[in-house]
Amino acid sequence: MSAEHTDPTRAEVCAVAVADAFAEDGETLASPIGLIPMLGARLARRTVNPDLVLSDGVSLFVADDPPLGESGQEVEGWFPHPRVFDMLTFGRRHVMMGAPQLDRHGNQNLSAIGDFDRPDRQLLGTRAAPANTVNHRTSYWIPRHSPRALVERVDVVCGVGAAAARAAGSGATRFHDLHRVVTDLAVLDFTGPDGTLRVRSVHPGVEAEELRAATGFALELPDPLPRTRLPRPEELRLIREVLDPRGLREREVPTR
């Protein structure tokens, strides 16, 4: 694919939306989970936020931004698992996690689908979603925006939404900071009534009806619908020539 001369793909729009989510963090540890989040975070460091701190996902802080699928060469620190949890509670961290289920209140589930005691489908487990959401900024990445992912009520509350945090008191709300949701169709945030999900923008080519049908709860859509911004030429060049020359991004968000 030659740079700049073809239209941006949906995957590229998503990557730029992810970069925008990390734009205002300053010197923060970004923990992007997934291909597009990783691409977006590396793009953010190359453009809007050079202070961002990134790890290789194993045990090092890396100062350079290698192509997707490769690990960085320039080590700027040691970041083994025990330190991850220190950094988590220290708070200067912004995680972008997956969300097999996310509800309108911002509760996220990556534990199990169905009844917890006898799940239809056991997923990864709770991981650190409860800790993340009461300790530092948290965003979500949903590569398939569908009624199965965006649900009225999650089966297991792992990541804590605003109402659940409020109900648990100041211990839970003190550092609670849900930031952004990027999906393959839209960008959402949590500025709806009582901290519920709100559509910020819809990706180019996505219509209101498509978004409504893909969401498992009633979405209020602004009229006219704001559009997610297109990648700038320099961002496209970085994505296509530097950060993902093999086009791995298209696997996570195929062009339809």
Added chain:
Amino acid sequence: MDPRPRDKRMEIDDVVAELRDGMTIGIGGWGPRRKPMALVRAILRSDLRDLTVVSWGGADLGLLARAGKVRRAVYAFVSLDSVPLEPSFQRARQSGTIPEVVELDEQMFLTGLRAAAQRLPFLPTRAGLGSDVLVHNPEIRTIRSPYPGPDGAYDDLVAMPALRLDVALVHLNRADAHGNATYLGPDPYFDDLFCLAADRAYVSTERVVPTAELSDGVPVQRMLLNRLMVSGVVETPNGAHFTACTPDYPRDEAFQQLYARAARGSDEDWAAFRDRFLAGDEAAYQDAVRTWTEQR
């Protein structure tokens, strides 16, 4: 006479002989990385039952759950990384064969181990507040901070109970006969904490070396375990297989795929895998893996 500390070398089956039905066993490593798999396989061969397993879960927890050894599973995730969902564990959960499930947040899990290592009944953490972890584990209480925050509010926090272990099993790259041990890979994980949280800890190792060799060309910061924390040492070359034991060997990705396919497959598929690889002792396992690798 050369006064040296006790020689704690043991055979794999000596370690298993120290275990009892109903014990709480902590297993070190992380997911598919540096798991004491030779010891796990030995437990699989034993008559042990009703175990509580505390683990950053990978195939260790999957295999033990599938074999019906686990009465209580304590974990925050179970994953093989390149195979995101551990198929044996998934199957056990979906068929309801683990009687008690304690699924925690990772920070809660860590806080519980730290409380045990400090011999405290609990330690406070924010993690878990507002989540269903507290709904599904109603025995875990919250506690009000005796100190006000900057805004004058008194935070309610999770009082994470100590995850005290009867026994910890860990695998390190090198150990001496006395229980000092070194990891050579990128990450210590929490193996030292597991040992401190346990009444007794057993370390399996790629190679037992003289004490002086542990720090020979190796930064002393890599000496993770000291003999105060360790009751026994077992030499088990390739003993973390098929998990990674960097830099001695990477994860055996091909074998992991073979395992995952069998675990996801029919009862016959699983029986064939089990009979081929898990029916005999550790030497038989290593032989079977070698043969399979050569035939590929």
